Amino acid sequence: MISEVLAYINNHLDSKITLEVLSNVTGYSPHHLHKKLSAELGTSLGKYIQHQRLHAAAYFLALTRMPLNDIKHHVGFEDNSAFSRAFRQLYRVSPLQYRKSKKHQQEFPLQTFKYISANGVTTRERKKAARVFPSRGDYFSERVYAIWNDAAAYIASVNKTPEDFEYYAILHECPHMTGNQECRYDAAIVPKGFELPAEPFLQTNVLEGNYIRFNFCSKVQDYHAVSTEINSWLAKEAGVQHRHGVSYFKFDTLPDPGNIDNLFIHWYLPIA
Missing domain, CATH: 3.20.80.10 (Regulatory factor, effector binding domain)
Known part of the structure; x- marks a missing residue:
């Protein structure tokens, strides 16, 4: 069940992901699913999803020439300032600084190496x-x-x-x-x-x-x-x-x- 949820999250980073959505995917009640995920992940579901979004953003920044506005969209952020603020909190630099600096990329190495969206x-x-x-x-x-x-x-x-x-x-x-x-x-x-x-x-x-x-x-x-x-x-x-x-x-x-x-x-x- 955990692997199914994690796969769903990673393949829907450009979408709104809620506990209710994941409950429908797995068939488990929201309460049971939240308790199980928190125990397995060692963090809250919301924080885990946000980190996955930002790891995907770092991948795009380091290895592609995709514009920042497109990256924001593909990893599920609607607001530029919210995206930049969340990225800086996790990676300690702005998205643009991360893209330009090999030093920052080495200090915070990539956590993901591909992106797929299941949203046809x-x-x-x-x-x-x-x-x-x-x-x-x-x-x-x-x-x-x-x-x-x-x-x-x-x-x-x-x-x-x-x-x-x-x-x-x-x-x-x-x-x-x-x-x-x-x-x-x-x-x-x-x-x-x-x-x-x-x-x-x-x-x-x-x-x-x-x-x-x-x-x-x-x-x-x-x-x-x-x-x-x-x-x-x-x-x-x-x-x-x-x-x-x-x-x-x-x-x-x-x-x-x-x-x-x-x-x-x-x-x-x-x-x-």
Whole structure:
């Protein structure tokens, strides 16, 4: 029961987590659950949840370039001052100081090394025209990201900057279903507010139709476990039916094949 509760907390850090919510998850009464958790954790439930939120924030600060406002949202804080105050109380420095100082990061080492949100968001997307860079590879290997070098070279060739595009990986198969290790993987770039030169064989559309979006951030070596976990949540989603089709990783920045771990990913899975 304890492991179930802790897993739920870690996978819902972007949500409001109450004793009543956890009671519904476990089937135990709030009184019994509170007593059991306090004894096992050695601290109050509220303090434990807040510390998990702040440990996830420290992970984002140390290993990603995510803006502070986005970090606050992903770890369940609505107010900037409340987030900064809570972070300083635990880590003794402000979030920005922690990000900038390797000394502080060494003094208060990371307590968590991945982030997954079980809060699937259903969305209907309009197609976006994209320039595509086809490849094949193992979705769970760093090597598959080499194709993003071609995307970076192309962006430079048309005199644009990485900030001028959105970035998607098009995942044409589900290795969990097909059992294939080598699968088609395409890098796709979507221009923001302008059109690229026409190249009929290298154009595609991304994100057309209904999807459910999950967010995660981890090392590439953990993608297999993360995808297994997210697929299990999708199977349990009430009123959501998975449909055949490609899925997409949307990246907040241009992936760098030389530093591919800990990208924040919005995973769009097709649904009916």
